[in-house]
Amino acid sequence: MSEWKAKRFWKASEVIAAEQGFTVTLDSRPVKTPGKRALVVPSRGFAEAIAAEWEAQEDQIDPRMMPFTRTANAALDKVALQRAEVADMLADYGDSDLLCYRAEQPRELVARQAAQWDPMLAWARTALGASLQARSGVMHVPQDRAALARLRDRVHALSDFELAAFHDLVSLSGSLILGFAAAQDVETSRAIWDISRLDELWQAEQWGQDDEAEAAAALKQIAFEHAKVVFDLSKPQF
Structure with missing residues (x-):
């Protein structure tokens, strides 16, 4: 049928x-x-x-x-009916932000993470007033509460339409800081997407490309770049 x-x-x-x-x-x-x-x-x-x-x-x-x-x-x-819950969910990414969890080895990967991720954390300290600390390994270590509160306030300040787009910028990249960086044009959306995929790109360099994984990543990239366009179009223009 x-x-x-x-x-x-x-x-x-x-x-x-x-x-x-x-x-x-x-x-x-x-x-x-x-x-x-x-x-x-x-x-x-x-x-x-x-x-x-x-x-x-x-x-x-x-x-x-x-x-x-x-x-x-x-x-x-959806967002308009539960905006506080959506904003809180996205703000929670700050306490386990992708940029803060670093490899312990090999040295080349450690250096690449530092080169691409440290500038984003430095930008967040200056532009967002939130200092998040990097850790080695994958065990969760809470971030400073005051820094997280400042980030949470910024998320809650977004409009319903901005929040709908911001949801994809954060959830697809795995990073609250990269979501803000994309929204505020720190780099192009493509560049920020590549920064979020640093570990995956590293693995592909070492072991070869997984065609199925790359196809899935390509769809997510399209969604990420679309979210950035929507975020920009969500600013009121009368």
């Missing part, structure tokens, strides 16, 4: 101004989220990206090809 898919029912999509942002209409009917909320986003650019996704649908609607729409739905139907 074939899977049922919704069919295209509109002729044209349009971006229009709405209260607190912009929305998309399909033949003059406003798009709603799966939770039946008005799909209103903070910037025209965000709405235009969503409209382009709807316009690109042909006979059948394929949600897999609509990442901007999905992220907007997540912000409105």
